[in-house]
Amino acid sequence: MFEYTITATDPHTAARTGIFQTPHGALLTPVFAPVGTQATVKTLTPRDLADLGATLVLANTYHLYLRPGTALIQDFGGLHSFMGWPGPLLTDSGGFQVFSLALMRKLDPDGVTFRSHIDGSLHRFTPESAIANQEALGADIIMCLDECADPLDRRYNEEALRRTHAWAARCKAAHRRADQALFGIVQGGIYPELRIESARTLRALDFPGYAIGGLSVGETKEQMYATLDITVPELPTDRPRYLMGVGAPEDILEGVARGIDIFDCVLPTRVARNGGLFTRQGRLNLRNARYAADPLPVEPGCDCYCCQHFSRAYLRHLFKAGEILGLHLATIHNVRFMMRLMDEIRSHIAAGTFAGFRERFLAGYQAPNQEARHAQRARYVARLKEKEGIP
């Protein structure tokens, strides 16, 4: 179980294709996992997901632990049967959400105590309970409890890294189910020495796969790419590498080129629900007045149900009118866009033409305004700190 077979390597980059065997099916990598936080990819049925070509779906342990409870899902035969998704599943540990969503958190060497963002009730995660929760959910790939620090705070990262490494060892020791692959998570912010130390420490624990966490959380894209450049080479080549929380189409290309095999991200589905539609030219904001009478499909040539049957004008109307169908159709398109992108990436790696494909894609793809992104991020962080009383 959990054999990872490399099927092709790109001659010009670190990109590779592979097959990762799981109890619920084989994953062709590089693979992108749509996010189904609360045991559902918002607006999509499992049948939609299968039709779109999705193979791996991520669900969040933090949310499912709080509601409806991991024990209840276990009583229903686990997450696969509860949510009606027969394919491979991945759950995170819940650690990240404790730090990003919970109303309060108190760290100690043994774990983290926090208050639910839903009702304020008091809870606690330890490495052992994080594993127990994920064993109850029964996903094919599960994650160690880790601590995601501010990527630009060196001292915090040093401190968080000690906990993350100790917790990784305890997670591995606590993990019993042989039908789940437990991945370790490399942390260390944007600091090369910390990333290298983290990768080596986790590698010594011998996980069936390795995740890179703590990225796409506030650093620049250049810093993220540079961190991948120094981290991936420290990981074993015969195990899948999972870049958590990424990403945008341009980041997928850059990640694959640096040897990443697995991605997950809310971006395609979240942006879809706000009228942002992916195309090869960049993102199209359907709320814009310029599409009010546009008879074209979102992306001419796309084979998705949305593009095959509906105009931009109709989709814009659905969004302006607040109709549910707009969210569904936009999500269908964006997930299909990601799946087609991954298909093409795998084909080009297999054919040895990935480098040229990446270059052409990035030349034609207009990424969102980085200044606006970072300005917003700064405001968000400022609000968070104000909320928590940090000067």
Next chain:
RNA sequence: GUGGCCAUAGCUCAAUCGGCAGAGCAUCUGGUUGUGGCCCAGAAGGUUGCGGGUUCAAGCCCCACUGGCCACC
């Protein structure tokens, strides 16, 4: 017909004693990276119903007109 109340941004409404005309929604634009359809940021939008008057200064006070609502014939 008589009396009273009202008229401010596309809509619903603020504006202290007469002292730089604002908000929410809608519109327009940008953003969302280990998920709240939430949300965040910015922009545009005004001859304060019309015409006079008083005043250094009027959305606010006075007169007339127009339109609306209420009450009573």
